Amino acid sequence: MVSTASHIGDFQFKNVFMNAAGVYCMTREELETVRQSAAGTFVTKTATLESRAGNPEPRYHDVPLGSINSMGLPNQGLDYYLDYLLELQDTAPEDTFFLSLVGLSPDETHTILKKVEASAYQGLIELNLSCPNVPGKPQIAYDFETTENLLTEVFTYFTKSLGVKLPPYFDIVHFDQAATIFNKFPLTFVNCVNSIGNGLYIEDETVAIKPKQGFGGLGGQYIKPTALANVHAFYQRLKPEIQIIGTGGVLTGRDAFEHILCGASMVQIGTQLQKEGVGIFERVTAELKAIMAEKGYDSIEDFRGKLHYMD
Numbered sequence: 001m002v003s004t005a006s007h008i009g010d011f012q013f014k015n016v017f018m019n020a021a022g023v024y025c026m027t028r029e030e031l032e033t034v035r036q037s038a039a040g041t042f043v044t045k046t047a048t049l050e051s052r053a054g055n056p057e058p059r060y061h062d063v064p065l066g067s068i069n070s071m072g073l074p075n076q077g078l079d080y081y082l083d084y085l086l087e088l089q090d091t092a093p094e095d096t097f098f099l100s101l102v103g104l105s106p107d108e109t110h111t112i113l114k115k116v117e118a119s120a121y122q123g124l125i126e127l128n129l130s131c132p133n134v135p136g137k138p139q140i141a142y143d144f145e146t147t148e149n150l151l152t153e154v155f156t157y158f159t160k161s162l163g164v165k166l167p168p169y170f171d172i173v174h175f176d177q178a179a180t181i182f183n184k185f186p187l188t189f190v191n192c193v194n195s196i197g198n199g200l201y202i203e204d205e206t207v208a209i210k211p212k213q214g215f216g217g218l219g220g221q222y223i224k225p226t227a228l229a230n231v232h233a234f235y236q237r238l239k240p241e242i243q244i245i246g247t248g249g250v251l252t253g254r255d256a257f258e259h260i261l262c263g264a265s266m267v268q269i270g271t272q273l274q275k276e277g278v279g280i281f282e283r284v285t286a287e288l289k290a291i292m293a294e295k296g297y298d299s300i301e302d303f304r305g306k307l308h309y310m311d
C-alpha cells in the first residue's frame, strides 16, 4: 500500500501536502477548507502582532507561468490564528498545524514568540524570514548577521518546535553561509522557498500589480528549479535534525516527487492552490502515489533525498 504520510520532528502527517503561507489561510473559513481537504495539514497566513490591511490592490496577479504578488503581509493578527489553533488543539488533538509569524521589527518578533511560548500552543511554528513585500523592510534572511542575532536571542527563551521560511538563495557561498548559521540552532525545519522577490510582470505597457510600482514576488512554474536547488542545497548541508519543507513550483505529483527526491519532508503548494482550489490536494496526491507505485516505492522515505547525480 503506497503511503504519502510524513513527519516533521515528532509530528506525524497523513499526507505530505499542505498549503503555502499566503494561500487559503487568511481566515478560519479558508483554513477549515484546507483542513477538510486531502492536505495533511495547513499553515496560517504569516501573523504580525496586530492585524494589517497590507498593500493596496491589485496586489496579486495570476500569470501564465505562475503568479506575482505584493500582498504586504495582510493578516488578522497573532491572536486570531493562535486562538483558532488552540481551539483545534482541544477539538482535534490528534492533528498538528503550522503557525506562521513574524514581527515588523526584531522587538516585535520577540514579543510575538514570547506570547506563543507562554501560550498552551504545542504545534509547529514557522518564522517567516523572507517576506519581500513590506516597503522599507528587507528580507531578513538575506542579512546573515541580523538572522544569526535574531535566532541567537530567540533560542534564549523559545523552547517550542520552530522552523524558518527562507527566501531563495542563488549562490553556493550563500548556501554555505546560511546553512552554517542554521546548524547552530535547534531548528526543527527550514522551508525552501518563499517567492523569488521583486520580479516585474508587464501587460501591454503597464505593471500587473499596484504596490511598489509593480515589483513583486514570483511564484509558480517560474521558480521550481530555484526551489529544488534550495531544497537540495540545504538537504546536503543541514544537520539531519533540521528537516526541509519544499515549496515552489508544485503543480503536479511529479513536481512533488522532485521536491522529495531533493530532500523535502513536506511539500507546500501556493500559486497552483490559488489557481485550482483545494481539490488540488486530491489530484497531486493521486499523481504522486501513481509515480511511487510505478517505481516500487511504498513510502516517501524510500526516495527522499536520493537524487541521482551523474558520475
Ligand code: SIN
Binding pocket: 022, 046, 069, 070, 071, 072, 073, 074, 128, 130, 131, 132, 133, 134, 194, 195, 217
Ligand atoms: C505577503 O504578504 O506579502 C507575502 C508573504 C510572504 O511572501 O512572505
